[in-house]
Every structure is written in C-alpha cells, then in structure tokens.
Amino acid sequence: MKMVDYIKINKIWLISYSIIFIIINCILYSSTTINSSFKDIIYMDILIILTIVIAFVYGFIIERKKYSNILKHNEKLDNKIKDFHLNVFSNMLEKQKLEHLKTEESLKNNINDFEDYITKWVHDIKINIAVVYLLLENLAEHESKKIISEMKQMEFSVNQVLYVTRANNYNLDIKSEQTVVKDEIRKAIRENAEFFMNKNIEITVEVEEFKIISDRKWIQYIISQIINNSSKYTNENGQLHIFSKEDSKAYYLHIKDNGIGIPKEDINRIFNKGFTGKNGRITTKSTGIGLYYAKKMCNNLNIDLKVESEEGQYAEFILSFYKLADYFNVTSMSQ
Missing domain, CATH: 3.30.565.10 (Histidine kinase-like ATPase, C-terminal domain)
Incomplete structure (x- = not known):
C-alpha cells in the first residue's frame, strides 16, 4: 500500500481533525477570557500536529503490514489456483493426445486394410484380364483388335489403381x-x-x-x-x-x-x-x-x-x- 492510497482511505478522518484544529485555534485567538500568549498557542498547535502525524504514520505502517500479508496470501492462493488449472489443462491435453493417438492408429489400420483389399482386388482383376486375352486368341483379328485395345486400357487403369494406392503410402514402398x-x-x-x-x-x-x-x-x-x-x-x-x-x-x-x-x-x-x-x-x-x-x-x-x-x-x-x-x-x- 502507498501513502497516497492510505490518505485517500482516511481523508474523512483527516478533514475532521483539520476542522477541529481550526475551530480550537479560532476560539483561542478570539476569546478574551483565556489568558494565554501567542507563543503558547503556537506551541500547542505544533504538539497537536505532531501527535496527529505520528498517529497517522503509525496507522499507515500497521495497515501496510496487513495489506502486504493479504497480498502474500492472495499470491499464494493465486499460485495454487494457477497450478491447479495448469494440472487440469495438462491432464486434458494428455487425455486428448491419447485419444488422437488411438484415432490415428485406428485410421492407419483402416487404411492398411483398404490397401490390402485394393492390392488383392487388382491382382484378381489382372487374372481375369489374362483369361480374356486367352479367349480372344480364338477370335478373328478384326473382331479381337478393338476388344484387345479396350482390355489394354483396362489393364493400364488397373495398374494405375495399384500404383496410386502405393503412392499414398510411399515411405513403406521404396527401394x-x-x-x-x-x-x-x-x-x-x-x-x-x-x-x-x-x-x-x-x-x-x-x-x-x-x-x-x-x-x-x-x-x-x-x-x-x-x-x-x-x-x-x-x-x-x-x-x-x-x-x-x-x-x-x-x-x-x-x-x-x-x-x-x-x-x-x-x-x-x-x-x-x-x-x-x-x-x-x-x-x-x-x-x-x-x-x-x-x-x-x-x-x-x-x-x-x-x-x-x-x-x-x-x-x-x-x-x-x-x-x-x-x-x-x-x-x-x-x-
């Protein structure tokens, strides 16, 4: 706590004492019944002001200690709350990470299964294509030429499917x-x-x-x-x-x-x-x-x-x- 803040908090108290101090001095200077000299009144004013200042400074010191203790307590509490939030957040991240790893592993397995299926499908289709070529040998040349051309295009497309599947998993298929x-x-x-x-x-x-x-x-x-x-x-x-x-x-x-x-x-x-x-x-x-x-x-x-x-x-x-x-x-x- 700063002195300015303490003054703001106690300004009503300071104004009240200032008014009382002014009233007392006015009475002393205007009264003819009070037998006191000007020097005695000044001396009394100094003692009153000194007493008020000492009391005010002492009060400030006490309040600052209380305020410091509250701040330390709050700081410790904030640190505990921060640590708690960090632990909760870390646990959430760790949980999400594990879930993502499980999801990723599941996707990899599905992709591998799909690639295995495509590879098997391509080889099965290529066998069927080979059988069709054998059957075409018994046809006349002009009849088989167009069919063979389409079969070649089909064979090229089937091979392309196999290569595309491998291209998406390139790191496992390189020599x-x-x-x-x-x-x-x-x-x-x-x-x-x-x-x-x-x-x-x-x-x-x-x-x-x-x-x-x-x-x-x-x-x-x-x-x-x-x-x-x-x-x-x-x-x-x-x-x-x-x-x-x-x-x-x-x-x-x-x-x-x-x-x-x-x-x-x-x-x-x-x-x-x-x-x-x-x-x-x-x-x-x-x-x-x-x-x-x-x-x-x-x-x-x-x-x-x-x-x-x-x-x-x-x-x-x-x-x-x-x-x-x-x-x-x-x-x-x-x-």
Missing part, C-alpha cells in the same frame, strides 16, 4: 537402387505400345544410357504416365520423340509429342488433382489423376518435372534427374 533410365523407358513404351499402334504414332528414342540412384518401378510409372498422356492427345500418324540432354548438374529426359498441345490457361494446372481442362473434355478417358501422381512421385524422389507446350503444335515434358553432387539441393527446386 533405392542403381537405375538405367533407358531400360525403364523401354518398359513404359511396351506397356503403352497398343495405344500408339492403334493410332499409328511413331516413337523415336534418342536417350543416352545414364544411370541414377532411385526406385526403378516408380521411374517407370512416371514415364509411363507421361507417355500414356501423349498417346491420348496425339492424333493418328503423329510422332513421339524421347531424347536426353546432360549438363554438370543433371540429366534431362525430354518427352515431346506433336499432338494438340496444352492451352495456356491450363498449363499451370495440369498437375492438379482431378484437373482435365479443355483437352480433357475432348476425350472421355481423361481422369486428371495420372499426371497428378506422376508429379507427386517426382517430388518424393527429388525429380523435377516441368512441361512446355504450344496449343495445336506440341507438348513437351521434361524430367530432371539431378546428379549426386546436387542431389541434396534439389528439394526446393522441385517443389
């Missing part, structure tokens, strides 16, 4: 090894060969046999998605040119077709999930999923994927495989 990119290009071309043959699209490959450290099946998946996309948007008797370049930092794989190209307003969105754009409305086979997951896996593998295009002229996808010296600096570039 880094020395990979010859040209070998994965050949596999991707074989996987999509039927689509190019049906439209008589010519494929030329001019790729050096460079090696990278990565997951080869995911490299094949990325290239296959890009090639399959080219087969959809390249007209009959078109061309697909696959070639490579190299500099001190990286190997660059170019996949360029002379198809319908990509509109300017769509080119920055083709890697968005589910985006089909203007060209996607031309064909019912476009889902907007293939390039999204290709880009997603490129980011996971620290591969840069870009696209250049001119509508009605060409579309060119460029994969940048960074060399070991620059490998750890790639993440920011491939975001």
Whole structure:
C-alpha cells in the first residue's frame, strides 16, 4: 500500500481533525477570557500536529503490514489456483493426445486394410484380364483388335489403381537402387505400345544410357504416365520423340509429342488433382489423376518435372534427374 492510497482511505478522518484544529485555534485567538500568549498557542498547535502525524504514520505502517500479508496470501492462493488449472489443462491435453493417438492408429489400420483389399482386388482383376486375352486368341483379328485395345486400357487403369494406392503410402514402398533410365523407358513404351499402334504414332528414342540412384518401378510409372498422356492427345500418324540432354548438374529426359498441345490457361494446372481442362473434355478417358501422381512421385524422389507446350503444335515434358553432387539441393527446386 502507498501513502497516497492510505490518505485517500482516511481523508474523512483527516478533514475532521483539520476542522477541529481550526475551530480550537479560532476560539483561542478570539476569546478574551483565556489568558494565554501567542507563543503558547503556537506551541500547542505544533504538539497537536505532531501527535496527529505520528498517529497517522503509525496507522499507515500497521495497515501496510496487513495489506502486504493479504497480498502474500492472495499470491499464494493465486499460485495454487494457477497450478491447479495448469494440472487440469495438462491432464486434458494428455487425455486428448491419447485419444488422437488411438484415432490415428485406428485410421492407419483402416487404411492398411483398404490397401490390402485394393492390392488383392487388382491382382484378381489382372487374372481375369489374362483369361480374356486367352479367349480372344480364338477370335478373328478384326473382331479381337478393338476388344484387345479396350482390355489394354483396362489393364493400364488397373495398374494405375495399384500404383496410386502405393503412392499414398510411399515411405513403406521404396527401394533405392542403381537405375538405367533407358531400360525403364523401354518398359513404359511396351506397356503403352497398343495405344500408339492403334493410332499409328511413331516413337523415336534418342536417350543416352545414364544411370541414377532411385526406385526403378516408380521411374517407370512416371514415364509411363507421361507417355500414356501423349498417346491420348496425339492424333493418328503423329510422332513421339524421347531424347536426353546432360549438363554438370543433371540429366534431362525430354518427352515431346506433336499432338494438340496444352492451352495456356491450363498449363499451370495440369498437375492438379482431378484437373482435365479443355483437352480433357475432348476425350472421355481423361481422369486428371495420372499426371497428378506422376508429379507427386517426382517430388518424393527429388525429380523435377516441368512441361512446355504450344496449343495445336506440341507438348513437351521434361524430367530432371539431378546428379549426386546436387542431389541434396534439389528439394526446393522441385517443389
């Protein structure tokens, strides 16, 4: 407690004493019956004022001690209340954390069960597709050609389901090894060969046999998605040119077709999930999923994927495989 606060609290008391003091002095100075000198009255006033000041200061000291004790008691009480609230809050957070962990574990188990189911479903469907191929061998060529084409597209879509399931759980499905990119290009071309043959699209490959450290099946998946996309948007008797370049930092794989190209307003969105754009409305086979997951896996593998295009002229996808010296600096570039 401060002196100012104490004065405010006792101001009625101080005013009363001041009035009494003034009245007494007025009586003493105006009365002719009281035989006292001016000096005696002054002396008496000093004693009265001194007594009042001493009593006032003493009262202030007593009140301040009481006030300090109350503050200490309240502070201890506040600390206890704070500790209590903190303990309650900590217990609530711990309880919520445990509940979230249980929920997360349950979701993980459900996802794993779903992935197991999808994997089994894909393998079962692939067996059925293989059986259909065997049955088609007994049909005439002109009768089976269209069916085989549709079966190939179905097989590609089924494989895509399997890869998409794995892509969402990428960390559990990765194997880094020395990979010859040209070998994965050949596999991707074989996987999509039927689509190019049906439209008589010519494929030329001019790729050096460079090696990278990565997951080869995911490299094949990325290239296959890009090639399959080219087969959809390249007209009959078109061309697909696959070639490579190299500099001190990286190997660059170019996949360029002379198809319908990509509109300017769509080119920055083709890697968005589910985006089909203007060209996607031309064909019912476009889902907007293939390039999204290709880009997603490129980011996971620290591969840069870009696209250049001119509508009605060409579309060119460029994969940048960074060399070991620059490998750890790639993440920011491939975001």
